[in-house]
Amino acid sequence: MSTKFFLAILAIGVIMGLCAGLLNFGINEIETFAFGHNDEEFHIITEQTTALRRFLSVLAAGAIVTLIRILLIRLKPFLNVASMMDGQNPPFWQNLIHSVLQLVAIALGAPVGSEAAPRELGGLFAAKICRALNISGDELRLFVACGAGAGLGAAYNVPLAGALFSLEILLKSFDTRAILCAFATSAVATATAEFGASKEIYYAVSNFAPTPQNLLAAALIGLVTGVAAKYFQDGVRLCEKLRIKSLKIALTLPFAFLLTAAIGAYVPEILGNGRSAAQFAFNSASFSPYLLAILLCKAFCILMIFRCGGYGGTLTPSFALGAVLGLCVGFAIGEILPISLSAAGVCGGAAFLAINLNAPLCAFALSAGFCGLNLNSYSVVVFSIVCAVDR
Numbered sequence: 001m002s003t004k005f006f007l008a009i010l011a012i013g014v015i016m017g018l019c020a021g022l023l024n025f026g027i028n029e030i031e032t033f034a035f036g037h038n039d040e041e042f043h044i045i046t047e048q049t050t051a052l053r054r055f056l057s058v059l060a061a062g063a064i065v066t067l068i069r070i071l072l073i074r075l076k077p078f079l080n081v082a083s084m085m086d087g088q089n090p091p092f093w094q095n096l097i098h099s100v101l102q103l104v105a106i107a108l109g110a111p112v113g114s115e116a117a118p119r120e121l122g123g124l125f126a127a128k129i130c131r132a133l134n135i136s137g138d139e140l141r142l143f144v145a146c147g148a149g150a151g152l153g154a155a156y157n158v159p160l161a162g163a164l165f166s167l168e169i170l171l172k173s174f175d176t177r178a179i180l181c182a183f184a185t186s187a188v189a190t191a192t193a194e195f196g197a198s199k200e201i202y203y204a205v206s207n208f209a210p211t212p213q214n215l216l217a218a219a220l221i222g223l224v225t226g227v228a229a230k231y232f233q234d235g236v237r238l239c240e241k242l243r244i245k246s247l248k249i250a251l252t253l254p255f256a257f258l259l260t261a262a263i264g265a266y267v268p269e270i271l272g273n274g275r276s277a278a279q280f281a282f283n284s285a286s287f288s289p290y291l292l293a294i295l296l297c298k299a300f301c302i303l304m305i306f307r308c309g310g311y312g313g314t315l316t317p318s319f320a321l322g323a324v325l326g327l328c329v330g331f332a333i334g335e336i337l338p339i340s341l342s343a344a345g346v347c348g349g350a351a352f353l354a355i356n357l358n359a360p361l362c363a364f365a366l367s368a369g370f371c372g373l374n375l376n377s378y379s380v381v382v383f384s385i386v387c388a389v390d391r
Helices: 003-035 051-073 081-085 092-107 116-132 137-156 159-171 176-195 212-241 249-266 275-283 289-307 315-334 341-357 360-371 375-389
Strands: none
Touching: 003 051, 003 092, 003 116, 003 137, 003 176, 051 092, 051 249, 081 116, 081 137, 081 159, 092 116, 116 137, 137 159, 137 176, 137 360, 159 176, 159 360, 212 289, 212 315, 212 341, 212 375, 249 289, 275 289, 275 315, 275 341, 289 315, 315 341, 315 360, 341 360, 341 375, 360 375
8 A cells, every 4th residue: 555545544534533533622612602512512412591582593594505505506616425426526615615504503402413423524635635645546535535534533423433434335335445444534623623623431231231122122113213214214305305406495495404594492492403402302211202202293293394405314313203203112012021111212213224324334333332332231222123124
């Protein structure tokens, strides 16, 4: 491997680590302005906020997103990671604004996932670095994929998951060269992001043991959430295919955010990238119809925003939706068998994520990283994912 190869790994990793740290800092500042605190201080970001404050925050997100999306329509279209991997040269400012805009909206309460932005920025900077180093063809494709995974890994402090995202989802390859590049880039990015990224575990959950009861619950939860995840995945694909990209968004986007703001005023856990919804479910001691309201309202608002012209990720919302559904099933099973409710939530999130990403390895790594699981808990989560994938 050439010096240029290792230089590209180092440059992409360092730049994405710096970006991830800055993005996390920016999100925290916007959340503090919007809600009075950020989601590192309150895992449920909407705690101790009024309905009016939540409503106005999401309404502001809609106004900002609509205005800037209208301006972006008039410029050269931004590119997604797949297009950059194919060798297309992304317009720097359009792609940068597109990514940062997603994070601003989510920090203000938009219910979509925030992980798409660091991925897309990783692809953008990797593409530009490759051109600066005169790297093209298969190597450019490799580095763009690794840059996207490094952005994800650094943003959430999950370097293993970031590397697997590059390999399993983007490259669909586990050859030696790809493995070296993916893991090295993600590790450098995550280490560099230490100055700004949160060190705490993303979800506060208890670890659990592979008891027969937990394994049986994991299987049932995997089957149920796997089916639900497939319907959600199909819905996302349809809404993205039919996404409004014309100036009609001047009407449709404000409507989508207005309706989301109204729902979020009364079901606040749907707001944000999914952390609030999942953590609320993990904190629940018993079943409540309110959990189903969170599940249905969040899924509806995500699909509506995509259809009406909005952008964002589905990774973190998928884990949240799966965790809520998994706990609903877990509460029912718990009436018969003594099971760990933490296991029910994590297994639901992991299984839902595995189907939505079409990537069981990455889904497991993300779930383990998000929840800080120990080795004793791994087999239960893996069993749930296997049941979801092979349902």
